[in-house]
Amino acid sequence: MSSIVEVRDLWKKYDEDWVLKNIHLEINKGEILGIIGENGAGKSTLIQHILGLIKPTKGEILIHDVPIAKDEISAKKSLSYIPELPLLYKDLTVWEHLKFVAMAFEMEENEFVHRGTNLLKRFGIWEKKNMIPSNFSKGMRQKVAVCCALIHDADILLIDEPFTGLDVRAVRDLKTIIADLHQEGKTIIIATHILDAAEKMCERFMILRKGEILAKGSLHEIKRQTKLAQNSSLEDIYFALWEGGDQTHE
Numbered sequence: 491m492s493s494i495v496e497v498r499d500l501w502k503k504y505d506e507d508w509v510l511k512n513i514h515l516e517i518n519k520g521e522i523l524g525i526i527g528e529n530g531a532g533k534s535t536l537i538q539h540i541l542g543l544i545k546p547t548k549g550e551i552l553i554h555d556v557p558i559a560k561d562e563i564s565a566k567k568s569l570s571y572i573p574e575l576p577l578l579y580k581d582l583t584v585w586e587h588l589k590f591v592a593m594a595f596e597m598e599e600n601e602f603v604h605r606g607t608n609l610l611k612r613f614g615i616w617e618k619k620n621m622i623p624s625n626f627s628k629g630m631r632q633k634v635a636v637c638c639a640l641i642h643d644a645d646i647l648l649i650d651e652p653f654t655g656l657d658v659r660a661v662r663d664l665k666t667i668i669a670d671l672h673q674e675g676k677t678i679i680i681a682t683h684i685l686d687a688a689e690k691m692c693e694r695f696m697i698l699r700k701g702e703i704l705a706k707g708s709l710h711e712i713k714r715q716t717k718l719a720q721n722s723s724l725e726d727i728y729f730a731l732w733e734g735g736d737q738t739h740e
């Protein structure tokens with residue numbers, strides 16, 4: 491099967507520090523991939539590369555088999571992003587946020603109104619469409635950010651630390667939203683250090699440490715690589731890899 495996102499031999503250097511080293515990754519259409527790692531592991535930097543917001547020092551990223559550097563506009567149409575901290579404008583209403591994103595993607599007015607209405611109803615914020623969201627709770631702001639990310643109907647969704655700062659209800663709502671999007675066939679990449687949530691939601695994982703891949707694959711495959719018991723959790727695997735250094739690197 492052809493991959494929808496491919497990261498080929500990606501290296502990134504800031505000043506004298508390599509923050510991503512030798513990253514190879516293929517993501518198949520419709521799968522949920524978890525990028526796992528501690529603070530500073532390089533998760534956000536990798537996400538920003540896939541989004542085309544940062545240029546690699548070496549290597550390339552392909553979206554639908556086309557290098558981003560060759561066709562940034564098509565890549566951007568295929569990608570949507572939900573940042574850790576929803577970026578909202580203090581003077582725009584919820585509806586105006588959607589409109590702003592729709593305009594950036596040159597959506598037809600009819601399509602925008604149709605999708606915008608459906609999204610706000612689906613996420614239970616239709617009655618708030620004329621309100622300014624910057625004072626909403628974090629969970630509510632996250633929902634606005636999700637609607638903004640989905641308005642142009644991209645097929646690849648990148649989510650950075652989705653659960654930080656959310657209460658239990660908002661976490662459950664967001665998990666349901668992600669599971670529904672997966673059911674609809676979206677390809678989803680989640681960067682997180684919340685291991686139990688990642689274990690429940692993701693089909694494959696890439697574990698990063700200090701910019702390097704410690705392991706990648708399904709939980710079952712990683713357990714085989716690490717020779718850990720089949721009932722081990724993602725957390726067990728993570729710490730076994732951490733303590734074992736690079737011995738289990740693919």
Ligand SMILES: Nc1ncnc2c1ncn2[C@@H]1O[C@H](COP(=O)(O)OP(=O)(O)OP(=O)(O)O)[C@@H](O)[C@H]1O
Nearest residue numbers: 504505509527528529530531532533534535536683
């Ligand atoms: N613009 C930059 N200039 C210099 N160093 C940077 C820059 N952006 C990130 N870094 C460094 O790159 C490394 C990886 O950072 P990154 O934010 O990707 O990690 P992360 O895994 O997403 O961490 P967190 O979970 O804390 O968000 C860190 O050491 C960070 O300090």
